[in-house]
Amino acid sequence: MAKYTKYPELLSPNGWCPGCGYGIIARLIYEVMEEKGVSQNHIYVGGVGCNANLYGALEGGNKVECHHGRAPVCANGIKALMPDTFVFTIQGDGDCYAIGMGETIIAAHNRFPITVFAVNNANYGMTGGQTAPTTLTGQVTTTSPKGKEGKPFDIIPQMRALGVDYCARGTTASLAEIRKLKKYITKAIDLQLQERKYAFVEILSPCPTNWHKSPLEANEYIMNNVIKYLPLGEYDTSKEE
Amino acid sequence: MKELWKGNEAIAEAAVRAGCKLYVGYPITPQTEIVEYMSARMPELGRKFIQSESEIISINTVIGGAMTGYRCMTSSSGVGISLMQEGLTDAFAKSIPLLLVNVNRCSCGMGGDFGGSTDDYLRDTRGGGNGDYHFIVMVPSTIQEAVDLTYCAWDIAEKYRNPIEIMTEGRLGQMMECVEMPEFKESPKQEWGFDGTTKFMDFGPMRDHDAKYKARMDAIREHEQRWEEYRTEDAETVIVALGMCSRVCKGAVNILREQGEQVGLLRPITAWPFPVKGFEALPETVKRIIVMEVDNDGQVIEDVLITTKKLTRFQNMPIYNLYKPHLYPADEMIDYYRKVISEEEKEVS
Ligand SMILES: Cc1ncc(C[n+]2csc(CCOP(=O)(O)OP(=O)(O)O)c2C)c(N)n1
Ligand code: SF4
Ligand SMILES: [Mg+2]
Numbered sequence: 001m002a003k004y005t006k007y008p009e010l011l012s013p014n015g016w017c018p019g020c021g022y023g024i025i026a027r028l029i030y031e032v033m034e035e036k037g038v039s040q041n042h043i044y045v046g047g048v049g050c051n052a053n054l055y056g057a058l059e060g061g062n063k064v065e066c067h068h069g070r071a072p073v074c075a076n077g078i079k080a081l082m083p084d085t086f087v088f089t090i091q092g093d094g095d096c097y098a099i100g101m102g103e104t105i106i107a108a109h110n111r112f113p114i115t116v117f118a119v120n121n122a123n124y125g126m127t128g129g130q131t132a133p134t135t136l137t138g139q140v141t142t143t144s145p146k147g148k149e150g151k152p153f154d155i156i157p158q159m160r161a162l163g164v165d166y167c168a169r170g171t172t173a174s175l176a177e178i179r180k181l182k183k184y185i186t187k188a189i190d191l192q193l194q195e196r197k198y199a200f201v202e203i204l205s206p207c208p209t210n211w212h213k214s215p216l217e218a219n220e221y222i223m224n225n226v227i228k229y230l231p232l233g234e235y236d237t238s239k240e241e
Numbered sequence: 242m243k244e245l246w247k248g249n250e251a252i253a254e255a256a257v258r259a260g261c262k263l264y265v266g267y268p269i270t271p272q273t274e275i276v277e278y279m280s281a282r283m284p285e286l287g288r289k290f291i292q293s294e295s296e297i298i299s300i301n302t303v304i305g306g307a308m309t310g311y312r313c314m315t316s317s318s319g320v321g322i323s324l325m326q327e328g329l330t331d332a333f334a335k336s337i338p339l340l341l342v343n344v345n346r347c348s349c350g351m352g353g354d355f356g357g358s359t360d361d362y363l364r365d366t367r368g369g370g371n372g373d374y375h376f377i378v379m380v381p382s383t384i385q386e387a388v389d390l391t392y393c394a395w396d397i398a399e400k401y402r403n404p405i406e407i408m409t410e411g412r413l414g415q416m417m418e419c420v421e422m423p424e425f426k427e428s429p430k431q432e433w434g435f436d437g438t439t440k441f442m443d444f445g446p447m448r449d450h451d452a453k454y455k456a457r458m459d460a461i462r463e464h465e466q467r468w469e470e471y472r473t474e475d476a477e478t479v480i481v482a483l484g485m486c487s488r489v490c491k492g493a494v495n496i497l498r499e500q501g502e503q504v505g506l507l508r509p510i511t512a513w514p515f516p517v518k519g520f521e522a523l524p525e526t527v528k529r530i531i532v533m534e535v536d537n538d539g540q541v542i543e544d545v546l547i548t549t550k551k552l553t554r555f556q557n558m559p560i561y562n563l564y565k566p567h568l569y570p571a572d573e574m575i576d577y578y579r580k581v582i583s584e585e586e587k588e589v590s
Contacts, residue, residue, distance in 0.1 A: 041437040062435045067327050070301040077305025080263055080289045085437040106294050
């Protein structure tokens with residue numbers, strides 16, 4: 001296991017809350033991009049939500065903020081005319097599975113040659129913690145004061161049904177899981193760089209602020225509760241005939 | 242050499258010759274021929290065609306494509322362009338010179354008459370989305386003009402880094418006319434386009450309080466007004482009309498001229514910026530203005546009223562407004578003119 005003592009050159013201080021998963025996610029993605037030699041040559045297409053904090057924290061590559069939910073199709077337009085450049089999205093769960101559900105499914109179905117990172121913090125973080133499709137059954141949010149009714153949306157069976165080459169769900173909630181997550185991210189990025197293929201990675205990410213938990217409690221909540229509904233793991237059919 | 246072209250296909254071919262590198266579209270009558278034409282034509286030339294799953298996807302994909310600095314385009318009609326509004330505001334805010342073609346149908350809701358009208362006038366000239374912004378909007382009245390305007394659309398859009406729209410109509414899209422197609426022209430990648438590095442990061446949002454915004458809008462207002470004057474010399478009555486309606490008006494003007502009436506036509510070619518200068522240039526003989534348009538409630542009249550308020554000479558001039566939801570014959574225009582002259586029609590107050 002390689003050791004990382006160096007913070008990716010690309011990232012400068014950011015505006016996420018203490019204990020937020022986004023910082024780790026950004027760091028992992030940009031570490032892998034450095035390893036692959038695309039940290040200074042790529043286009044980051046961001047959704048609306050807390051990932052927007054990343055815009056100010058990036059020192060290399062092109063970046064663009066899209067309207068809520070539209071990042072994959074915007075990325076597809078870019079990739080159509082710059083096929084050799086690494087193009088990826090980072091989006092929230094509300095962005096991906098609520099307002100942008102159509103775009104998420106279409107991107108997978110049409111195999112847009114881009115990489116999609118969906119950050120699932122089980123709520124609308126940026127707007128102050130409302131119910132999202134991913135919110136757990138019974139979870140109290142600012143718009144489900146008595147607890148959410150119904151099941152959280154699970155994208156992975158959908159992605160598998162669509163037959164994408166690679167999809168995975170990881171989390172930043174423990175050190176062991178962070179190591180696995182980095183492998184998922186690496187595979188997803190490789191698939192675009194080497195084969196111009198679509199790949200999808202969802203990341204369960206703590207939102208201590210809106211969950212009203214300490215950073216440690218938030219991580220425990222993921223490991224003890226969230227993954228019961230939304231199991232971790234990867235599905236790689238890219239090498240199958 | 243002139244060839245017979247269908248309006249929609251002619252616009253598509255003109256866009257191709259102007260250097261369109263990515264076209265994204267979704268079927269909707271009466272613009273579908275553009276999508277169909279592009280699906281064959283673009284790949285033939287090694288360019289990109291994408292059929293989207295919604296107009297929201299069309300515009301957001303085109304925004305992505307156009308940020309690379311290449312010429313990109315989408316087209317739609319009616320409700321399709323209403324759906325695009327979130328993206329259109331974004332294209333303006335990001336200073337993206339993309340091309341939008343609206344083949345105007347008729348009426349709100351599902352849209353009733355595919356023959357078209359100019360009833361999207363206010364939405365398209367005002368910017369139908371959030372915030373205040375403008376697309377440059379050009380309204381052709383013949384297929385040749387649709388071709389010529391499409392051919393120069395990106396040149397203008399790139400000059401100001403402002404999105405541009407060709408607003409045509411169902412009838413013009415569906416009919417055929419003889420057209421001289423222009424030659425293919427070079428459309429190199431713009432220097433501000435994405436290159437994957439930090440070099441060009443010029444897509445920051447343009448806010449309405451921004452000095453850049455005002456400078457851009459003022460420059461377009463100053464330099465991009467286009468209009469046509471037809472038989473306005475010595476005119477006492479000037480008809481203002483655009484698009485297909487103006488063609489019929491020309492016929493009405495010719496008939497009235499034969500009958501000895503001093504009538505002329507002022508045809509805005511740019512709906513935004515509205516050709517204030519065209520009004521300034523009208524002869525001193527003008528005594529009244531009649532705005533004739535195709536829509537349900539009179540829309541072009543708003544711009545004429547604003548314009549004539551600005552120009553001292555027109556401030557107390559009587560202005561009349563004829564509008565109908567469907568294109569109407571020259572006879573009805575002439576009838577209306579006669580009633581204006583005999584003071585049976587009231588001026589717009
Ligand atoms: C069309 C539109 N509707 C609503 C909003 C307001 N809005 C901003 S961020 C956000 C929630 C984002 O939630 P998510 O995608 O889960 O991202 P997170 O902040 O949780 O990372 C919403 C609804 C918007 N920007 N655009
Ligand atoms: S609100 Fe939640 S997701 Fe957003 S920065 Fe704070 S902890 Fe992170
Ligand atoms: Mg979220």
